[in-house]
Amino acid sequence: MARNIQTKAELEAFYSKADPWDYKSIPDDEDRKARMLGLIPRGRFARTLDIGCGNAFVTKDLPGDRVVGMDISTNAVRFAEQEVASRPDSDRFSFVQGSVFDVGKAFEPASFDLIIITGVIYAQYIGNAFRLIAGAIDSVLKEGGYVVSCHIDEWSKWRFPYTVVDQSYYAYRQFTHRLEVFLK
Amino acid sequence: MILLYHKVDLTSKSAFWVSVDTFYRQMHSLLAYDVVSLDDYDPANPRHAVITFDGVYENALEYAVPILREFGYPFELFVIGEHMGKGNEFDAVEPFARFADLDGIEAAVRSGGRVQWHTWSHCRLAGLPRERMEAEVLPPEALRSRLGGDHFGWFAFPHGEYDPALQEIVRERYRGALSCVTGSDDDRYAYNRITVKEDTQWARPRTSVIIANYNYGQYLAEAIESVLCQTVPADEILVIDDASTDDSLMILENYRDRVRIEANETNLGIVENFRKAVSLASGDYIAFLGADNRFRSDYIERCRAALDSDENAAIAYTDVLIFGPRARMMADRDNVTVIGESAAERWPLLWRKYPDPTPEALARFKDHNFVHGSSMYRKRDYLACGGYRESSGPEDHHLFYRMYSLGRSLVHVPLPVLEYRQHSAAQANTVLGLEIRNRALRERVKKLELRNAELEKSAGAAPLEADARAGRERNSRPERDRVRRPELTLEDFDVTVVHYTQVRPAVAMLNSLFRHYPDLSITLVDNSGGVCPAAEELLPHLRAWEDRIEIRVNPATEHGPYGPLSHGGGLDFAVANSPKKYLISLETDSFVLRRGGLEFLVDLMREGYDWAGLGQKPYEGRFGSFSPAIAVFRLDPIREHGLSFRRSDRLPEQIYEDDLVLKHHLDVLRRLREGEPIAFPELKPPDTYRLPVPQILNIEAKHLSYFDTGEALHCELRAKGYHYKLFPPIKAIRHSWGSRSEEIFLANFAVTVPGVDVNEFLPDALKIRREPQA
Numbered sequence: 001m002a003r004n005i006q007t008k009a010e011l012e013a014f015y016s017k018a019d020p021w022d023y024k025s026i027p028d029d030e031d032r033k034a035r036m037l038g039l040i041p042r043g044r045f046a047r048t049l050d051i052g053c054g055n056a057f058v059t060k061d062l063p064g065d066r067v068v069g070m071d072i073s074t075n076a077v078r079f080a081e082q083e084v085a086s087r088p089d090s091d092r093f094s095f096v097q098g099s100v101f102d103v104g105k106a107f108e109p110a111s112f113d114l115i116i117i118t119g120v121i122y123a124q125y126i127g128n129a130f131r132l133i134a135g136a137i138d139s140v141l142k143e144g145g146y147v148v149s150c151h152i153d154e155w156s157k158w159r160f161p162y163t164v165v166d167q168s169y170y171a172y173r174q175f176t177h178r179l180e181v182f183l184k
Numbered sequence: 185m186i187l188l189y190h191k192v193d194l195t196s197k198s199a200f201w202v203s204v205d206t207f208y209r210q211m212h213s214l215l216a217y218d219v220v221s222l223d224d225y226d227p228a229n230p231r232h233a234v235i236t237f238d239g240v241y242e243n244a245l246e247y248a249v250p251i252l253r254e255f256g257y258p259f260e261l262f263v264i265g266e267h268m269g270k271g272n273e274f275d276a277v278e279p280f281a282r283f284a285d286l287d288g289i290e291a292a293v294r295s296g297g298r299v300q301w302h303t304w305s306h307c308r309l310a311g312l313p314r315e316r317m318e319a320e321v322l323p324p325e326a327l328r329s330r331l332g333g334d335h336f337g338w339f340a341f342p343h344g345e346y347d348p349a350l351q352e353i354v355r356e357r358y359r360g361a362l363s364c365v366t367g368s369d370d371d372r373y374a375y376n377r378i379t380v381k382e383d384t385q386w387a388r389p390r391t392s393v394i395i396a397n398y399n400y401g402q403y404l405a406e407a408i409e410s411v412l413c414q415t416v417p418a419d420e421i422l423v424i425d426d427a428s429t430d431d432s433l434m435i436l437e438n439y440r441d442r443v444r445i446e447a448n449e450t451n452l453g454i455v456e457n458f459r460k461a462v463s464l465a466s467g468d469y470i471a472f473l474g475a476d477n478r479f480r481s482d483y484i485e486r487c488r489a490a491l492d493s494d495e496n497a498a499i500a501y502t503d504v505l506i507f508g509p510r511a512r513m514m515a516d517r518d519n520v521t522v523i524g525e526s527a528a529e530r531w532p533l534l535w536r537k538y539p540d541p542t543p544e545a546l547a548r549f550k551d552h553n554f555v556h557g558s559s560m561y562r563k564r565d566y567l568a569c570g571g572y573r574e575s576s577g578p579e580d581h582h583l584f585y586r587m588y589s590l591g592r593s594l595v596h597v598p599l600p601v602l603e604y605r606q607h608s609a610a611q612a613n614t615v616l617g618l619e620i621r622n623r624a625l626r627e628r629v630k631k632l633e634l635r636n637a638e639l640e641k642s643a644g645a646a647p648l649e650a651d652a653r654a655g656r657e658r659n660s661r662p663e664r665d666r667v668r669r670p671e672l673t674l675e676d677f678d679v680t681v682v683h684y685t686q687v688r689p690a691v692a693m694l695n696s697l698f699r700h701y702p703d704l705s706i707t708l709v710d711n712s713g714g715v716c717p718a719a720e721e722l723l724p725h726l727r728a729w730e731d732r733i734e735i736r737v738n739p740a741t742e743h744g745p746y747g748p749l750s751h752g753g754g755l756d757f758a759v760a761n762s763p764k765k766y767l768i769s770l771e772t773d774s775f776v777l778r779r780g781g782l783e784f785l786v787d788l789m790r791e792g793y794d795w796a797g798l799g800q801k802p803y804e805g806r807f808g809s810f811s812p813a814i815a816v817f818r819l820d821p822i823r824e825h826g827l828s829f830r831r832s833d834r835l836p837e838q839i840y841e842d843d844l845v846l847k848h849h850l851d852v853l854r855r856l857r858e859g860e861p862i863a864f865p866e867l868k869p870p871d872t873y874r875l876p877v878p879q880i881l882n883i884e885a886k887h888l889s890y891f892d893t894g895e896a897l898h899c900e901l902r903a904k905g906y907h908y909k910l911f912p913p914i915k916a917i918r919h920s921w922g923s924r925s926e927e928i929f930l931a932n933f934a935v936t937v938p939g940v941d942v943n944e945f946l947p948d949a950l951k952i953r954r955e956p957q958a
Contacts, residue, residue: 166527
């Protein structure tokens, strides 16, 4: 187990450029986004939260009358805002700086009906404290809402204590991704 | 036992730090104990446990106290007076941590904590003059009066050390005292404690999960993974394989380091197999999981809690989530609620609720089972009543009823933490049942083969079996005899769009096509049958490309899934009228084309394939189904054999797997052969299905579309040994979804196609305007 969690300053430095993970140039990221969007349940979502939104690579294509992106890095939030600014539907989006541990404090209880979490539930970010993440997400997710989780399988052993609606494993870069849709 | 904690944080930074998830699991395992305060503690009572914190760090209050509060446990906070609100810099070998200040301590008191004393400065007291000793041992009066209440009744020796002089002072002022390195259970003024670390465990009931497998290799990994990722892990996972003949053992090898594997050499049958499994299991709690089912990630956490908290309970039973290809058939059962639907598989998720163990339910328990076989039970009670036995009814019901008859109680976990895969019409979840089902299936196949032979005979075709075998043999050497055609260019292809109802999606798709291929000419088949928007209605939106579109009107006007309005009907017309030898077919309802999409299809033909398709959704090769949004065909084989996109003289081999559909397909084929018209509303199931009509129609509609959009042709070409390739949609197109109506399309298209704003491909008149946000 990691003894230390990456600090905000480290992540801030990492996000000193607009696309540090090369999402826009590596086709696997288009693929994994298409897979995720294809598994999001049909229907209307009043409010969507994207935890660890980064530069809004996925956020900008998410359904929801209101879509909130959250990232620990202020730089990432700035890039995300730029990313959606020119879209005709840019007013759907808003972005806030915050750690995944702050989710429960940053938002009203039961205020989202769809929560996306991608590449966050790794020991380097959450230590061995998944319970806090699951608890925070549970507090802001409505009853009957969905959590969509997308992570490198080998690095993320945790599962939300909800019903699995869909689950998919596929090749991503040199890893295997696990994409799951949970129903609260 | 008395537990001693120091720091609780996101990670474990040294032996004195316990991580949050571990702390939670440790607290969860105390459900099998009575957690009491020090005042109530009786060291002779093995159920008694006390939770103490020394130093009292901020992180313990932040992370441990909310969990303690959730469990409702009392806890004792041993504070060091001088350090409150300061850092631990003096403790050079330890990572930095701050001690809680008085406000934090008061908040913890409100959550169920009591404050005790751990000296003023944590210095070593042995040998100090009595006056100094007293100053360290007694909390300041100001602190006492601020906290009020019943605090400071207990003392913890610094460094766990004490001598008679110190103990004497402590004895005068305190109700008891704690050590951590020495001490005993007998000396109230030097009780010993367990210093809890990340890997500390104490006596508690152990859980054994037994995964019972017989030829469920295809589901086995999912079952095992669901047990491996439990929020409270199993102490033992045993997979018992009852002499499977599929690839189960190979799959199990991958898990050999994480689960215990027991492979029977001969099939023991359900009762003997289960008895053997329990005899091998070391746990106090036993839970069976069928290898075709899954545990939700909190199954063990919830069931353990239920048994831990109720010593007389022998069985913890749960509600059930039903999923799988046949889940829909269960939707009308009593106590079943639809709570969701799989987007990938389109099956519903059903929550099946079971009653609480009320006197009424228990009075009927002998004949009305409400406890499923994957309930968690105590091995002690299993042994007391003699374990699984042969019985006339289900062996698990029999077992649980006998446990109940011995005076033990049942406890209900009202959550769907067992996920049950309904994968066949008459679900067989026991080996016994499987065998019976196998027999029945063999008989059914025999009957169907006879029926096929009859059909084949009446159609004058070669016997199905021989033909299919020949096809398989030809298919078994595809790479060798595939002839490459490097000379092909896009010019050789008739790019055909069969158009019917959907104006806006068709315009978007066509504009994307011409945007990338501005010199391309295409064939637009008007397949409207005169009832929906005709192809000409598209032209005003495609002005720039008008002279590159040749419209051919399919003159047929019959409706229904096998009539001209079907995609297959339109393609048959296109093939019959095409001047070329290759045809690319593009549907209009689910995508806009990506640059390079057509070259991708041409390349496949160059590689020597005879047809290829990119499906509307990933099929993962499960049925080898063919329902492509984008497809390419060499037309010679189709013309040569007189094949159709919507008629087949042959049955796909794979539908043997699915008798319900097979029955229906046979019926459809018979009608086609005999020239009977088939309209959708006529497709009613025979009464013997005993299922509500709407549900049957859903199932049938799904499978009918295989015939409608090319499955028939696919089966024919496959059986004749031609070369084909099927793809999930991602490689060459931007896929949205398999839309069924323009309404859905309009609602979702723009936000569902990743990276594409569909408005880019629409003229102003058709642009999708978002409603102002409410």
